[in-house]
Amino acid sequence: MGLKGKLIASIEVKCGGHLIHDIFHTNAHHVPTISRAFNRFEIHEGEIIKIGSIISWNYNDGGQNKFTKQIIEDIDPHKKSIRWKIIGGDVLEMYNSFTIAVACEPQWVTWTIEYEKKTEDTSEPLIELGIILDLNKDIEGHLVKN
Template identity: 60%
Template sequence: MGLNGKLVASLEVKCGGHLFHDLYQTSCHHVSNISPEKIHHFNIHEGDDIKAGSVIGWKFNHNGKVNVTKQLIEAIDDEKKSITWKVIEGDTLEQYSAFTITASFENNWATWTFVYEKKTEDTPEPISLLGFLLDVTKDIEAHLHKEIKAF
């Protein structure tokens, strides 16, 4: 059994991926307003805004437990509508030695990719965390769809 893994999940989003990319690139702090039961807080630890090299933090409810994470924004690709975060602190690193998240919002698809290294062979695959992000994606889609209909 290997300790390295990769999980990928895609979800069709009817309101267009560019709106998701814009939200995550410029207005992450709104995600806690859109999905308050899941996301409690967002902040920027290092850097003036959301760009490659900035360090951000999230406080969220996953599996009935409040979790925190601190992430380095490794890359933002406006052409591919993708953002890559490397987890550098927090609850995720209790089970994983390395954990990188990439979100791609091309066309009408939201795709989440996890690349990770488990600390032990007994560590579970992060499937529930991936499901959590898909649920947040659905909350954001419902919110954006409502805003589009309002215009």
Template identity: 60%
Template sequence: MGVKGKLIASMEVKCSGHSFYDIFHTNTHHVPNISPKNINHFEIHEGETMKAISIVSWKYNEAGQKIYMRHLVEDVDPHKISITWKLIEGDLLELYNYFNVITSCDYQWTTWTIEYEKKTEDTPESLIHLGFILDLTNDVEAHLLEK
């Protein structure tokens, strides 16, 4: 059994948390246009736009590498303004037994939680992935402020 980890980052955003949530809930297909330097491709394979049990994939650039991941949308909670993604396929599963991402928004804060289990003790903590998510958050915020 690997070493479990959890990273949490909250970031104040100048736009409302509801607007931020809306990008990832109903307008996720726009994220590659909002952050083209980070996201190369987004696709819904099963289900509807970011509904629970939907399966989606992302291709993105992280630390100079092209990464692929496929997620199951485990939960979408409009009351908590949160979405939970469970990684089911992709490059990160070479390093981690599981890798889940939870985003939640509250007023002018967005919080990202990454839960994972490393395959070995030598696997690095997921700080690069968290940095990528925070960079993406900045791009989404800038897009929302342009409106």
């Protein structure tokens, strides 16, 4: 049927992947001041950033305000990785499940999106991947500048 899929994108970074991991692991609340697309971060349950914490983001997708609510499923400080599962928001209108993971190496950041479409006609989440890669570029630019 082809309803499940996975998108993986690796991007080279000048600032060091560990710094990008640190932003998401301990300073996610700064993302709205760094990013052009993400404009709000909120913790609903738990704390920055612990497994089981429930967080949300407001972001701009082509001029439309969007919302995503996520639970932190996994954090590996040694591998510099974090995995978020979407539990609410706009993305779940088109997908039954949606998980985002980031793994940071010294010069590379790899983003993985795993998803299950609601219908065969649903497109792959290339727009969502683009938003994430733009976010990565915004964070890198901020870290290199500072």
